Amino acid sequence: MSRFPDFIRLKRLLAVASLAAITTLMGCGEKLSSTEQKQSAPNVEKSAEHAKQERYDIGQAATKEQIAGWDIDVRPDGMGLPEGEGSVEDGEMLYEDKCASCHGTFGEGEGRWPKLAGGVGTLSQERPDKTVGSYWPYASTLWDYIRRAMPFPAPQSLAVDEVYAITAYVLNLNDLVDDDFVLSRDNFSTIEMPNKDGFFVDDRPDVKNPRCLSDCIDPATIKIVETIAGITPTAHIKEGGTDARAYSEEEMGSEESGAESAGKNVHDSACKICHGSGVAGAPVTGNSDDWQERIKQDKALIYQHALEGFQGDSGVMPAKGGQAQLDDNAVKAAVDYMLEQSH
Amino acid sequence: MLDSDNDSMSQSGKGSARTKAMPSLQSLSAEAESIKGADRRGFLKGLLAMTGAVATGQAAGATSATNLPPQVPSWTKSLGRGVVSKPYGAPSVYEKDVIRRTVPWLTAESISSISMSPLHELKGLITPNGLVFERYHAGVPEIDPEQHRLIIHGLVERPLIFTMEELQRFPSVSEIKFIECPANGGMEWKGPQMEGLQFTHGMLSCCEWTGVRLSTLLAEVGVKPEGKWVLAEGADGAAMARSIPIEKALDDTLVVYAQNGEALRPEQGYPVRLLNPGWEGNTSVKWLRRLEIGDKPWHMREETSKYTDLMADGRARKFTFVQECNSVITSPCPEKPWKNAGWYEIEGLAWSGRGTIKAVDISFDGGVNWVNAPLKGMVTSKSLTRFGYRFKWPGGPLLLQSRAVDETGYVQPTLRQLREQRGVNSIYHKNAIHTWRVEADGSVRNVQIP
Numbered sequence: 001m002s003r004f005p006d007f008i009r010l011k012r013l014l015a016v017a018s019l020a021a022i023t024t025l026m027g028c029g030e031k032l033s034s035t036e037q038k039q040s041a042p043n044v045e046k047s048a049e050h051a052k053q054e055r056y057d058i059g060q061a062a063t064k065e066q067i068a069g070w071d072i073d074v075r076p077d078g079m080g081l082p083e084g085e086g087s088v089e090d091g092e093m094l095y096e097d098k099c100a101s102c103h104g105t106f107g108e109g110e111g112r113w114p115k116l117a118g119g120v121g122t123l124s125q126e127r128p129d130k131t132v133g134s135y136w137p138y139a140s141t142l143w144d145y146i147r148r149a150m151p152f153p154a155p156q157s158l159a160v161d162e163v164y165a166i167t168a169y170v171l172n173l174n175d176l177v178d179d180d181f182v183l184s185r186d187n188f189s190t191i192e193m194p195n196k197d198g199f200f201v202d203d204r205p206d207v208k209n210p211r212c213l214s215d216c217i218d219p220a221t222i223k224i225v226e227t228i229a230g231i232t233p234t235a236h237i238k239e240g241g242t243d244a245r246a247y248s249e250e251e252m253g254s255e256e257s258g259a260e261s262a263g264k265n266v267h268d269s270a271c272k273i274c275h276g277s278g279v280a281g282a283p284v285t286g287n288s289d290d291w292q293e294r295i296k297q298d299k300a301l302i303y304q305h306a307l308e309g310f311q312g313d314s315g316v317m318p319a320k321g322g323q324a325q326l327d328d329n330a331v332k333a334a335v336d337y338m339l340e341q342s343h
Numbered sequence: 344m345l346d347s348d349n350d351s352m353s354q355s356g357k358g359s360a361r362t363k364a365m366p367s368l369q370s371l372s373a374e375a376e377s378i379k380g381a382d383r384r385g386f387l388k389g390l391l392a393m394t395g396a397v398a399t400g401q402a403a404g405a406t407s408a409t410n411l412p413p414q415v416p417s418w419t420k421s422l423g424r425g426v427v428s429k430p431y432g433a434p435s436v437y438e439k440d441v442i443r444r445t446v447p448w449l450t451a452e453s454i455s456s457i458s459m460s461p462l463h464e465l466k467g468l469i470t471p472n473g474l475v476f477e478r479y480h481a482g483v484p485e486i487d488p489e490q491h492r493l494i495i496h497g498l499v500e501r502p503l504i505f506t507m508e509e510l511q512r513f514p515s516v517s518e519i520k521f522i523e524c525p526a527n528g529g530m531e532w533k534g535p536q537m538e539g540l541q542f543t544h545g546m547l548s549c550c551e552w553t554g555v556r557l558s559t560l561l562a563e564v565g566v567k568p569e570g571k572w573v574l575a576e577g578a579d580g581a582a583m584a585r586s587i588p589i590e591k592a593l594d595d596t597l598v599v600y601a602q603n604g605e606a607l608r609p610e611q612g613y614p615v616r617l618l619n620p621g622w623e624g625n626t627s628v629k630w631l632r633r634l635e636i637g638d639k640p641w642h643m644r645e646e647t648s649k650y651t652d653l654m655a656d657g658r659a660r661k662f663t664f665v666q667e668c669n670s671v672i673t674s675p676c677p678e679k680p681w682k683n684a685g686w687y688e689i690e691g692l693a694w695s696g697r698g699t700i701k702a703v704d705i706s707f708d709g710g711v712n713w714v715n716a717p718l719k720g721m722v723t724s725k726s727l728t729r730f731g732y733r734f735k736w737p738g739g740p741l742l743l744q745s746r747a748v749d750e751t752g753y754v755q756p757t758l759r760q761l762r763e764q765r766g767v768n769s770i771y772h773k774n775a776i777h778t779w780r781v782e783a784d785g786s787v788r789n790v791q792i793p
Binding site: 054055056058059060061062066067070071072073074075076077079102111112113123124128130132135136137138140141144145148149152155156198199200201202203204205206207208209210211212213214215216217218219222223224225226227228229231232233234236237238243269272273276277 | 440444445446447448450451452454455480481482494495496501502503504505509512513534535536537538539542559562563574576580581582584632633635637639641642643644647648651653655656657658659660661662663664665667677678704708709710711712713714742746748753754755756757760761763764765768772780788789790791792793
């Protein structure tokens with residue numbers, strides 16, 4: 001408890017504070033008297049405002065509706081699974097449309113995108129193949145992840161039944177459910193993943209290195225393994241090295257127009273996923289061979305294909321690249337950017 | 344959208360172009376003498392503006408011998424930039440190579456990828472904000488802090504929702520902690536393949552983080568006795584989520600909104616992220632939007648499919664949270680070779696997710712004999728710790744290694760010990776003693792002694 005009434009304490013504090021400010025500003029050697037220092041500090045410490053609080057009553061009560069909109073997690077025991085269902089059959093169509101361009105028609109994975117199926121029995125081999133079927137311990141993780149983060153360019157865009165259907169299809173790709181299976185909240189717990197017992201909780205430290213200081217190993221036994229040359233980006237340290245910024249190369253140029261820059265932003269966040277690498281037959285941005293025939297077309301038709309979707313000879317362009325939230329003009333700007341980059 | 348690195352590079356380009364097109368300063372000054380009154384003031388104003396441009400242009404130019412003694416350097420005979428010419432400062436144009444770098448073939452897309460800090464260029468313990476390594480699972484969201492909320496719910500007495508302003512009203516703490524991706528060094532389980540320190544160890548940074556203790560927020564919502572785990576979830580396009588045991592949450596986990604004195608960078612979770620000191624980086628969920636208290640872990644994708652450590656027998660460790668004691672020599676290293684025989688300070692960094700670094704030893708002969716290397720500067724728990732060893736290099740080859748010991752007595756292991764225990768497919772948590780081979784000419788190569 002303070003020995004001073006509140007207003008006196010406040011006055012003292014203000015006086016000390018302004019004195020300190022003056023001292024700092026003047027930069028001179030004038031110091032607070034030691035009595036003032038000693039008295040002011042304990043008073044501050046003892047004031048009720050500085051006592052350790054159990055609660056501060058900051059923040060608002062979160063409503064059920066607010067929580068429901070964000071509470072998307074699903075646990076292995078089924079907690080969080082919403083009412084709904086989806087068939088392997090429906091899942092196959094959705095998968096072809098939304099997933100196959102990266103994960104491959106059979107879940108084999110395009111390029112370095114994740115492989116989803118196969119690999120059972122490889123975990124202890126030299127090159128383990130960690131897929132949903134061979135590695136993932138719980139089906140709930142698959143459902144949760146598809147809802148929270150897939151499809152990669154348009155996260156949290158799937159309806160609940162679509163998540164059930166795609167989950168069912170990925171399980172089917174791994175031969176874990178039959179072709180006519182319909183996955184629902186009610187039968188979810190019947191799904192058992194092959195590698196469910198393949199995990200154990202961290203038990204490190206698992207090695208014990210004695211702190212030896214001399215003659216720790218026999219020098220004659222030292223063998224040296226050299227670094228593989230040529231796969232590290234070394235342009236900054238070596239003549240003729242490769243670039244560590246290959247992803248952002250195009251950002252280094254300063255010749256970009258304003259429209260290009262707007263289109264580029266849309267392109268990089270929405271289109272580049274496929275048009276950067278050419279998955280699913282997408283023409284690669286910047287590759288003029290890929291674009292020659294398209295550039296000859298009427299621009300309005302190119303816009304229309306981008307906005308409404310298009311089935312081409314080599315692949316599928318989903319409407320707005322699957323990013324339904326994009327403004328039409330944003331999509332057009334991205335098209336302009338891609339054309340400018342690729343003529 | 345350009346970051347400071349790109350910004351400074353493009354600025355230097357423009358500066359050089361302008362310099363070429365401009366008449367000499369001497370001739371302009373002479374011209375000014377002949378102009379009077381308001382015209383003269385206007386002319387001088389323009390001249391000053393151009394002087395700034397010239398200085399910028401020269402700064403970006405090649406090294407010129409005319410700036411060395413006994414000549415007086417051009418920057419001594421001209422004026423520099425004025426205040427707020429760069430309202431948010433940027434490094435010298437000469438530091439343009441001090442940047443984050445990635446290994447493009449490592450991942451399918453830059454949106455879900457990782458970059459590394461240039462450890463070879465860093466001094467002291469703190470990583471500047473623009474150089475903190477990046478790891479995104481769905482790119483960097485641009486979050487409006489006014490529209491960002493943190494919800495805490497689940498097994499609690501009072502589910503609460505916080506604005507950023509409300510979060511910053513709680514008593515704050517500032518702590519220096521390292522953050523490291525568990526895949527740091529993971530490219531080299533099977534053998535050495537990276538030709539530089541930035542790539543072997545750069546998924547590592549250290550900042551002063553400011554925020555509120557998670558225990559403070561948990562007291563506010565009132566965790567029910569059956570609440571044993573906390574699910575932390577991000578607001579990014581991956582809605583990145585991890586399960587954290589309540590013991591950690593109540594111990595030293597922070598909810599941070601600032602790093603190194605300023606608001607978090609977007610890359611680091613702006614406006615708010617979790618920080619689990621000493622634990623693998625991905626548990627420090629960025630762009631934090633939700634904390635749910637539960638009685639069991641969730642087994643999210645990033646704690647089952649990824650961030651689990653596959654052992655040689657095909658089984659895998661899960662919830663491998665702690666970043667065990669590790670160290671590396673940062674000078675010399677492949678990017679910072681020695682040139683001539685003589686005195687050098689061998690420097691390096693040591694860190695442990697279990698607490699404080701107690702000692703670091705250095706070997707010059709590939710681990711046959713070791714000497715103690717003194718710790719330098721501040722030594723604090725779950726922070727980077729710098730060590731230095733003064734050494735007169737006689738010339739000739741060396742097999743340089745460092746070996747750190749932490750407060751628990753744990754001694755950084757050899758690669759052989761780790762491989763014997765775990766095989767070579769665990770990807771994560773490789774904290775083995777690292778070897779640099781110093782060649783007779785002072786160049787440095789990354790090698791392994793299996």
